[in-house]
Amino acid sequence: MIARRLRAVLAGLALAAVTVAPLVQASTAAARGTVSFIQVQNDVMCVACHEPLAVAQSPEAFSERAYIRQLIAQGMTKTRIEKELVAQYGEAVLAKPPARGFNLVIYILPPAVLLIGLATLAYTLPKWRRSSRRAAAEAASAPPPPMDAEDARRLREDLARQA
Amino acid sequence: MRRFVLPGLIVIAAVALLALLTFGISSQNGTSSIDAKVARGVYPAAPSANLALPVLGSNVKKSLADYRGQVVVLNVFASWCDPCRAEAPILADAERTLRSRHATILGVTYLDNSTASEQFVRQEHITYPVLRDVSGNFVRSFGTTGVPETFVINRQGRIQALRRYQLNNTWLKRTLPPILSEPS
Numbered sequence A: 001m002i003a004r005r006l007r008a009v010l011a012g013l014a015l016a017a018v019t020v021a022p023l024v025q026a027s028t029a030a031a032r033g034t035v036s037f038i039q040v041q042n043d044v045m046c047v048a049c050h051e052p053l054a055v056a057q058s059p060e061a062f063s064e065r066a067y068i069r070q071l072i073a074q075g076m077t078k079t080r081i082e083k084e085l086v087a088q089y090g091e092a093v094l095a096k097p098p099a100r101g102f103n104l105v106i107y108i109l110p111p112a113v114l115l116i117g118l119a120t121l122a123y124t125l126p127k128w129r130r131s132s133r134r135a136a137a138e139a140a141s142a143p144p145p146p147m148d149a150e151d152a153r154r155l156r157e158d159l160a161r162q163a
Numbered sequence B: 001m002r003r004f005v006l007p008g009l010i011v012i013a014a015v016a017l018l019a020l021l022t023f024g025i026s027s028q029n030g031t032s033s034i035d036a037k038v039a040r041g042v043y044p045a046a047p048s049a050n051l052a053l054p055v056l057g058s059n060v061k062k063s064l065a066d067y068r069g070q071v072v073v074l075n076v077f078a079s080w081c082d083p084c085r086a087e088a089p090i091l092a093d094a095e096r097t098l099r100s101r102h103a104t105i106l107g108v109t110y111l112d113n114s115t116a117s118e119q120f121v122r123q124e125h126i127t128y129p130v131l132r133d134v135s136g137n138f139v140r141s142f143g144t145t146g147v148p149e150t151f152v153i154n155r156q157g158r159i160q161a162l163r164r165y166q167l168n169n170t171w172l173k174r175t176l177p178p179i180l181s182e183p184s
Helices: A002-032 A037-041 A059-073 A078-089 A101-141 A149-162 B002-026 B032-040 B082-099 B114-123 B137-141 B169-180
Strands: B071-077 B103-109 B130-132 B149-153 B159-163
Touching (some): B103 B114
Antiparallel strands (some): B149 B159
């Protein structure tokens, strides 16, 4: 029982260490005025495999990581490192490409689609609500359909039985 | 009339997205056109021949056009690529022979940082010129999507042979002699 609890506590501590370590590393680096490897890696792409560098496992990704570590060791800031990476690999290395030329599409298209969607909803929802209310009101005020002869006879018989 | 507004907007949006997709696909260079032409014996002119690229380890820029009249074995490589490292000694060896035949090997780095490329050049004793294609536009025009790739450009500036993966001595010995023996 105690051993099981001890194992659970140790597992919790290990999980906490794994979660907190990158944050501690980043904040320590920030306090020193330098940049941490994770801060750079999170904003950079693996240019050969077109994946975020943080998850890429290709040989090119390992080479890129080694280069970033070299630049960090030289005391460069994040901006300077990103400039250096662009000079070496082109703009494709940036996870967020600069907002110019064809790249503008990725900045403009999503909000544009969202706005068009909202405008469409704002235009159509009240119309749908109005038409459904009108249909309900019309249904309520309309006289009931006339009863056919057979139904009228059965109703009369039922009423006579209950009287 | 108003009932056509919403479907109209949806159609316009769909057409715009399709146009965007078409543009994206058409802007990618396929490898098939160069490969197919070379296979048919219709040698295409080397693309981007006038595009000047920085020479690794210097401020000088050079283009393929600077080598017109020579046979150029254009080798696209990267320091992080193991097959490139495996074929490097073969190319370094071939360069010694080619130099006397008015021919050269021309390396082009692919998605590689200059520090790592320079280290690769030193380790593999490469003596031929190496260009850096930072934007990737030069190699993309050859349909390159990976490394290593090798293109043999004849004295008229046309691609006469190519290899989209690691080369070997047999391929070089079979491919180069007829191209080298052609007059300029």
